[in-house]
Amino acid sequence: QKEVEQNSGPLSVPEGAIASLNCTYSDRGSQSFFWYRQYSGKSPELIMSIYSNGDKEDGRFTAQLNKASQYVSLLIRDSQPSDSATYLCAVNEGGGSNYKLTFGKGTLLTVNP
Amino acid sequence: GAGVSQSPSNKVTEKGKDVELRCDPISGHTALYWYRQSLGQGLEFLIYFQGNSAPDKSGLPSDRFSAERTGGSVSTLTIQRTQQEDSAVYLCASSLNSGGANEQFFGPGTRLTVL
Numbered sequence: 001q002k003e004v005e006q007n008s009g010p011l012s013v014p015e016g017a018i019a020s021l022n023c024t025y026s027d028r029g030s031q032s033f034f035w036y037r038q039y040s041g042k043s044p045e046l047i048m049s050i051y052s053n054g055d056k057e058d059g060r061f062t063a064q065l066n067k068a069s070q071y072v073s074l075l076i077r078d079s080q081p082s083d084s085a086t087y088l089c090a091v092n093e094g095g096g097s098n099y100k101l102t103f104g105k106g107t108l109l110t111v112n113p
Numbered sequence: 114g115a116g117v118s119q120s121p122s123n124k125v126t127e128k129g130k131d132v133e134l135r136c137d138p139i140s141g142h143t144a145l146y147w148y149r150q151s152l153g154q155g156l157e158f159l160i161y162f163q164g165n166s167a168p169d170k171s172g173l174p175s176d177r178f179s180a181e182r183t184g185g186s187v188s189t190l191t192i193q194r195t196q197q198e199d200s201a202v203y204l205c206a207s208s209l210n211s212g213g214a215n216e217q218f219f220g221p222g223t224r225l226t227v228l
Binding site: 004034036042043045046049051088090101102104106 | 144146154155156158161163169171172202204208211212214215216217218219220221222
């Protein structure tokens, strides 16, 4: 059973702070890692993808991957109230079904003005 | 360009009725996926289509669920004899190609309520 675990939250940070979201996964064969943002009542929106160990930055977002530790994280710098949402970590399945994504249950982030 | 579209956006049905949910992927995307998101649960993979290959139906929860994809584009998910536990948001996603590196983009979903 492939598992993706996220810090349970909810996570509350003040506006302008750094929000740190964490995710661990069980499948050592996983090669692709994604972060989705889901506003209440809406569908998931892809915000970051990462495939190699290290950091990947896109604007205020930085994804970090450590395959040896089976750990992926998302940092949001200068958090804004509009960042308040549930963040979903998704990991692909290793092997022949690598198109399949396993999602964590999400971390609810609230950014307080 | 246009994203993934789904219809209807909401569907309320009575237990025992059949329902059909439709998904139109992003133009040019060859891979299509159906997921289900239940209250308090994560996204659950249901089925995957890639081109003319046989679909991966391994996530379908029962034989009441079926899906088809016509002409490599539009897909329909059918749930027969609906049950209350089928109530959920059904999400469709598409990606440019198959393979794990391909980013999946979601449609707005269909919220299904079975009374």
